[in-house]
Amino acid sequence: MLKKEDNEKLCRTNSGTPMGEVFRSYWIPALLTEEVPEADCPPVRLKLLGEELVAFRDSEGKVAILDAYCPHRRAHLFWGRNEECGIRCVYHGWKFDQAGNCVDMPNEPDNSKFKHRVKLTSYPTWEKSGIIWTYMGKGEQPSYPDFEWLRAPDTHFQVSKTYEGCNWLQALEGGIDTSHSSFAHNNNIQDKKSMRSRATNPKLEVDKTDYGFRYVGIRDLKDDGNYIRAYQFIMPAQQMRGQMIKWHDGSREDYPTVRGHIWVPIDDESVWVWNFKYTSEPSIPLDPKFSLEQEILFGRGPDDVLPGYRLKRNPSNDYLIDRELQRTKTFTGIKGVNTQDYALQETMEKPFIDRTKERLGTADLAIIAARQMLLEAIRDLEEGRQPKGVNPETYRNVRACDRFLPKGIDWREGLAEDMQAKF
């Protein structure tokens, strides 16, 4: 449960709001490289943190992110012509370069100096690993992000993004929430032997760090030891999780990957979910077939996504819920692991959940920790301190993992090596 004013503070991210200012302290993912694939390609619309923007790749290959509305008479620059290192508004021909300078004003007298007094808001960009990042703050630019996955070579790494129609915080909280996987993501209710079915009440432990916190869900498998899922929450909106399942006697090993999400608010009622994965062993490249299988499993395969990175299974069709499947095979009857999440999160209260009415239990420890940390970041900024996780040194060497550990071994010790970056 949260006080009403704290809930408002955390959920709203437009310019000038407390959490909006926190988000504007970090580099955030803005676009996939594939959205502006080559110099002078068509411009794209973009909305981030409640701001309507337009993006284009100029003639020199640099990606520009500008205010969407032309400062002349407010036409949308999405209609613009991307030509010779600038975007030209098609209403009266004003042209802007990637830094937002007005470089041509052909409907004014030749000797007019007016164009030198007109400027459009522009945000700096940085391109890495198929993602165009932006910094929307006013102060000095922080160092570029340096997550381990940004250092993994392209052969080992894959990224996608999907639209989710809910407030960013309920999407993030869903990612952090580990106990729901025994229920919402149980895709074989007959299988009583799976780790999830054997222990539905993981014990949570949270360790705060300089970048956010790391935490584990410990599932007690009795004589078989503990199944431990170790995660990182990296401020302000990233979560990493492991996917290497290894029995302590070495008898079972799945494909070793680390996965994660970053949740970037579009506005107060929608969010871009960035999905990344990479192999956790530098000697093993990411198998494209495995990668595709995973995307399909999570509900974002080629047949699952509509233009604009929206899912075919969405609130307009009740996520194509199959009640017979729900009765006989899967807990939700909805196909796609992340689609199951979206169904639950997108249909909560609008514009965002009323956290004054929640009843949180011990399984919600990590969610409570994330809220505290985000509120702390708001206070840090208000009091002139840099929020946690802005400095890449704080997180560059961490990673998440999934492991079985024998009883009696503390995860901090047993997983120390597996939670160290290898790239």
Ligand code: FES
């Ligand atoms: S509105 Fe863009 S040039 Fe007039």
Ligand SMILES: [Fe+2]
């Ligand atoms: Fe989930």
